[in-house]
Amino acid sequence: MKVVEVLHMNGGIGDISYANNSLVQRNVILMTKPIIEQAMSDLYCSLFPKNLCIADLGCSSGANTFLVISELVKTIEKERKKHGFQSPEFHFLFNDLPSNDFNTIFQSLGEFEHDLRKQFGEGFGPCYFSGVAGSFYSRLFPSKSLHFVHSSYSVHWLSQVPDFIEKNKGNIYITSTSPPSYINAYYKQFENDFSNFLKYRSEELMKGGKMVLTFLGRKVKILIPKNTGLIEEEKVDSFDVPNYTPSPGEVKYIVEKEGSFTINRLETTRVHWNNASNESNNGGYKMTRCMRAVAEPLLISQFGPKLMDLVFQKYEEIISDCMSKEKTEFVSVTVSLTKETD
Numbered sequence: 001m002k003v004v005e006v007l008h009m010n011g012g013i014g015d016i017s018y019a020n021n022s023l024v025q026r027n028v029i030l031m032t033k034p035i036i037e038q039a040m041s042d043l044y045c046s047l048f049p050k051n052l053c054i055a056d057l058g059c060s061s062g063a064n065t066f067l068v069i070s071e072l073v074k075t076i077e078k079e080r081k082k083h084g085f086q087s088p089e090f091h092f093l094f095n096d097l098p099s100n101d102f103n104t105i106f107q108s109l110g111e112f113e114h115d116l117r118k119q120f121g122e123g124f125g126p127c128y129f130s131g132v133a134g135s136f137y138s139r140l141f142p143s144k145s146l147h148f149v150h151s152s153y154s155v156h157w158l159s160q161v162p163d164f165i166e167k168n169k170g171n172i173y174i175t176s177t178s179p180p181s182y183i184n185a186y187y188k189q190f191e192n193d194f195s196n197f198l199k200y201r202s203e204e205l206m207k208g209g210k211m212v213l214t215f216l217g218r219k220v221k222i223l224i225p226k227n228t229g230l231i232e233e234e235k236v237d238s239f240d241v242p243n244y245t246p247s248p249g250e251v252k253y254i255v256e257k258e259g260s261f262t263i264n265r266l267e268t269t270r271v272h273w274n275n276a277s278n279e280s281n282n283g284g285y286k287m288t289r290c291m292r293a294v295a296e297p298l299l300i301s302q303f304g305p306k307l308m309d310l311v312f313q314k315y316e317e318i319i320s321d322c323m324s325k326e327k328t329e330f331v332s333v334t335v336s337l338t339k340e341t342d
Ligand SMILES: C[S@@+](CC[C@H](N)C(=O)[O-])C[C@H]1O[C@@H](n2cnc3c(N)ncnc32)[C@H](O)[C@@H]1O
Pocket: 007, 008, 009, 022, 025, 026, 029, 057, 058, 059, 060, 061, 062, 064, 065, 095, 096, 097, 100, 134, 135, 136, 137, 151, 152, 153, 154, 155, 157, 158, 159, 294
């Protein structure tokens, strides 16, 4: 499987689209808002740039990327008014893999810019928007061209499924019974990918530039339905999900080992699944739609489209049962970084 070609969220604005099922990710962004705000305000007040270049990496196709941008703009507008400066020229860069539904973003840009102008009034901007298709595990932008990089719930996706010595029979992801060599292969892949990510961003960010990254972190109970005979066993055994949920310690270790960035903040947040889906009764249904919007294209690439309704029906049963019995929560790890050197 070539992750770069296969991975994307469900596009469009339909029932099972990412755009309509990304409330969990929205709530995560809202929870990490103070960290994003502080990083942006520190950056603005140390450089007072006249042109400001901001990139959202793994932006997908929903409104969450606009939420991040408008929060960043709010912080900058507040600070520049306080200091009596003119509004900077904004350049916003939306990045995702080539198969992402960029059209949904582009079609919303007019309305988004109109809302920004309405909110910030005379003297705001101008704003320029660009879509950048490509993997963030490669160079995406010119050297020292960026002031600020944001990425939420994206960098835990790996560039590839690692090479395994031992298979993880009957499962498509790490579970408590996975062989240690399988878990280690995932960690090594994450370490390699995240180090490359840091290296490329350090080349693209200017001195004093900042980056806030949020990962889906460890300690989440992994709810993957055991194969119940719906799908041939060999197909399950030959498929592994290309993502790794790191612990805060692992993030810290890799950032320090790579050496290009200083850590300003490293925080863990927890979002209860019922809060995450804004539902107290129908949480299982909502969470299933959210998972489907994220995972379906990947699953279709291995198992075909026919069984998807049935697979997610089963998933909903398991997840609803689990949510009714125990505390189910997402753990997010957020790190705020500065590139101190030239
Ligand atoms: C769960 S979505 C998060 C979207 C958005 N940031 C949010 O918080 O709602 C993860 C996104 O990361 C993108 N992604 C994964 N690996 C990537 C890579 N190597 N380069 C660029 N984007 C990637 C996926 O295509 C997907 O759109």
